[in-house]
Amino acid sequence: MARSQRIAVIGGGWAGMAAAVELAANSAHQVTVWESSAHWGGRARGLPLALPGGETVTVDNGQHILIGAYTACRALMERVGVSTDASFSKRPLALRYPDGRGIRFPDRPAPWDALIGIATAKGWSLPERLQLLARAARWRRQGFRCPPQASVADLCAGLPQRLLAEFFDPLCISALNTPIHEASGQVFLRVLQDSLFAVDKGSHFWLPLVDLGRLFPEAAATWLQARGHDCHLSARVQQLGMAESGWQINGHRYDQVLLACPPWEAARLVQAAFANPSAPVPAHAKAQAWADAAQRLAHTAIATVYAWNPAPGAQGHSLPAPWLALESSPAQPAQFVFDRAQLGDPAGLLAFVISTSDGDRADIEQQVIAQAQAQLGLALQPLKTVVEKRATFACTPGLQRPGMVIAPSLIACGDYIDGPYPATLEGAVRSGIAAAHVLA
Numbered sequence: 001m002a003r004s005q006r007i008a009v010i011g012g013g014w015a016g017m018a019a020a021v022e023l024a025a026n027s028a029h030q031v032t033v034w035e036s037s038a039h040w041g042g043r044a045r046g047l048p049l050a051l052p053g054g055e056t057v058t059v060d061n062g063q064h065i066l067i068g069a070y071t072a073c074r075a076l077m078e079r080v081g082v083s084t085d086a087s088f089s090k091r092p093l094a095l096r097y098p099d100g101r102g103i104r105f106p107d108r109p110a111p112w113d114a115l116i117g118i119a120t121a122k123g124w125s126l127p128e129r130l131q132l133l134a135r136a137a138r139w140r141r142q143g144f145r146c147p148p149q150a151s152v153a154d155l156c157a158g159l160p161q162r163l164l165a166e167f168f169d170p171l172c173i174s175a176l177n178t179p180i181h182e183a184s185g186q187v188f189l190r191v192l193q194d195s196l197f198a199v200d201k202g203s204h205f206w207l208p209l210v211d212l213g214r215l216f217p218e219a220a221a222t223w224l225q226a227r228g229h230d231c232h233l234s235a236r237v238q239q240l241g242m243a244e245s246g247w248q249i250n251g252h253r254y255d256q257v258l259l260a261c262p263p264w265e266a267a268r269l270v271q272a273a274f275a276n277p278s279a280p281v282p283a284h285a286k287a288q289a290w291a292d293a294a295q296r297l298a299h300t301a302i303a304t305v306y307a308w309n310p311a312p313g314a315q316g317h318s319l320p321a322p323w324l325a326l327e328s329s330p331a332q333p334a335q336f337v338f339d340r341a342q343l344g345d346p347a348g349l350l351a352f353v354i355s356t357s358d359g360d361r362a363d364i365e366q367q368v369i370a371q372a373q374a375q376l377g378l379a380l381q382p383l384k385t386v387v388e389k390r391a392t393f394a395c396t397p398g399l400q401r402p403g404m405v406i407a408p409s410l411i412a413c414g415d416y417i418d419g420p421y422p423a424t425l426e427g428a429v430r431s432g433i434a435a436a437h438v439l440a
Ligand SMILES: Cc1cc2nc3c(=O)[nH]c(=O)nc-3n(C[C@H](O)[C@H](O)[C@H](O)COP(=O)(O)OP(=O)(O)OC[C@H]3O[C@@H](n4cnc5c(N)ncnc54)[C@H](O)[C@@H]3O)c2cc1C
Pocket: 010, 011, 012, 013, 014, 015, 016, 034, 035, 036, 037, 040, 041, 042, 043, 044, 061, 062, 063, 064, 065, 066, 235, 236, 237, 238, 260, 261, 262, 265, 302, 303, 304, 388, 390, 391, 392, 413, 414, 415, 416, 423, 424, 425, 426, 428
């Protein structure tokens, strides 16, 4: 088939691969993906982990959870041949602590799952449960909208401290990677609305049973190559050059370019491309403004501590459930722990997640091992701690995120591009698909 235009995608994370697949499926354009690292997936990728017995397994750069409401991710995985039924453990929302306190939704249609979950939450008094139901009903009546400057803490003002500590704090941290006092109320309500009401079982947690690379980006590269498109690993784009009619990248000419790299890198490429004074003045000013907005975004870290339990219990399990919420403080920083043995990995492997993490890798690791002893009664051996310093943008109230269009034939996509979602796989994928439609 004759290809009509040549399109370069810079970055092989979930957004870039989503855009490339969407373009390949719905246009006659020739797509080339340039990825700087040696693997596909960017901030959601697999990496090797050596276990004490000598076996090496592939784990993730950070434990990821998808939810049932992530319909764009699901459709795209299926399109490149990944069975989401076989690749995920799908379970109703639960925020349970080691002593059994907390909430667990039953496997019922919405809104019964939430209503029954709240009514039967363990360790919460009747007035606490009623206050939560009343607040949720109020948000629903208001169409899940609030002023742009409201934080999640503002939305929760007046609710009992226990609900904040045991429900909203962990929910907000895991969804927005931003603490409730700094997190955008508007974005939080949108996630809540989509997970509770947009699709059946939208609030179900989807826990990957295979590594993140296999879930989508590696399968996407294979799918693209099988259709005659080009995917290059270990191929960093150093410079974006303006060509006569289009762009110059790594010695090749393209009609259109999609920047699917992180905001700081996209800003660097745009600033250098438009530094040339011969660029038309309005285009130059718009591109520089875009780069400034991308560079201004603040980021928060996520750390993951992989640890080994030498004495797992019956069936090789270390925990009573695949994941538990933990009481978190500066000295005991993990908010969640995952029993990887219940998610397809060898018995004894655990993953602790520290969202909005602070401090250095060795300290975090030591604190988490002590936290496991104190809260779970487990004597663990640390295996590997991954700190992603710029894991997500800080999703704060009223945040001005950069838009998709930078200049004619120069588009950007990624989890940080203006949209209703926080920095998530779904946000990245939706942004990639939207960019593909503009390019096509
Ligand atoms: C530890 C951790 C835990 C997370 N947990 C969750 C979760 O539970 N649920 C959820 O939905 N989301 C989660 N996220 C967020 C999610 O991973 C991101 O939102 C998503 O991966 C962002 O995808 P992206 O394609 O926009 O960007 P990226 O993944 O950053 O992709 C950009 C790509 O561009 C490449 N690149 C950079 N510069 C260049 C260049 N000059 N030339 C070529 N290539 C370049 C990079 O190598 C990278 O592959 C988590 C993130 C982290 C780090």
